[in-house]
Amino acid sequence: MAGRAAWIIATLLPATCLAFSNTNPIVAWSAHSSNVLDSASSAKSSWNILEDMLLDKQICQHDAIVLVDQKGLHASDLRTLPTSSVLSQSLYFAASALEMPYVTRSISHPYENLVHTVAEHCDARVVHHTPGQMGIPYDAKEKHVVCIEMPALESPYGTTRKSIMAEHESALSSTLSELSDVFPNHIVVYAGWSPSLRARQSSDPFSSTAVVNPSAAFAPPDGGILARYQLLTPGLIISLLVGFFVLLPTVLMGINALAAIKSPLQGEPPKGYIASEKKNQ
Secondary structure: OHHHHHHHHHHHHHHHHOOOOOEEEEEEEEOOOOHHHHHHHOOOOOOOHHHHHHOOHHHHHOOEEEEEEEEOOOHHHHHOOOOOOHHHHHHHHOOEEEEEEEEEOOOOOOOOOOHHHHHHHHOOEEEEEOOOOOOOOOOOOOOEEEEEEEOOOOOOOOHHHHHHHHHHHHHHHHHHHHHHHHOOOEEEEEEEEOOOHHHHHHOOOOOOOOOOOHHHHOOOOOOHHHHOOOOOOHHHHHHHHHHHHHHHHHHHHHHHHHHOOOOOOOOOOOOOOOHHHHHHO
């Protein structure tokens, strides 16, 4: 029994640790009822969820379509935001909302091939907006597709990353507040993405130059293992809790129960039994 429990734990841990390593979140909300978000929430598959939403002609019912992207965004970054933050409150009180924290990682810009298609379908004007930028003139009489590119999240997981995410959320909230004043009936789609290693290397202007110091090319980044990997993933935490607080106590309880079993047969002869008399009979 103990061996089987140990085998189950060893089997589950690697799978749960890798369950969310290649994912990015997608959240969307609207202060007004949105058929696009309602139908997307009931979808069974997350594949091509952005295309299904943005290419749906019903999205043109909104006055503004706000597309927010952030490189390196993970579901844990959104969980670190306090419940009092504008983003959390917007999702909580939205008339229609969509939360998909673990969507298969996108290695390219999530809206790269969709912005102009959406603008063409909705006969809308495309505007690129910087987070926190104020005073951009909008014409409330025409539809807009507003593209907001958030600063990349590249710092390791910890207090520093949490504070950086809070600053980004504050700047985004200011921009969304200005947009909501002009376009009350708007929809916001916030998606994370992570470029592949090959894409990052090809975009490096010094990738084709010779390496002067070969040992420096293989030097690990500063910050140790925590700077390169996310060790405490939700899957790992759940696996540890199940292993230590469910499986391990169950195994110990079973072992103690087996050890407490005693045989009803005793090795001593019954009282008054004489072996010699029994033999002579």
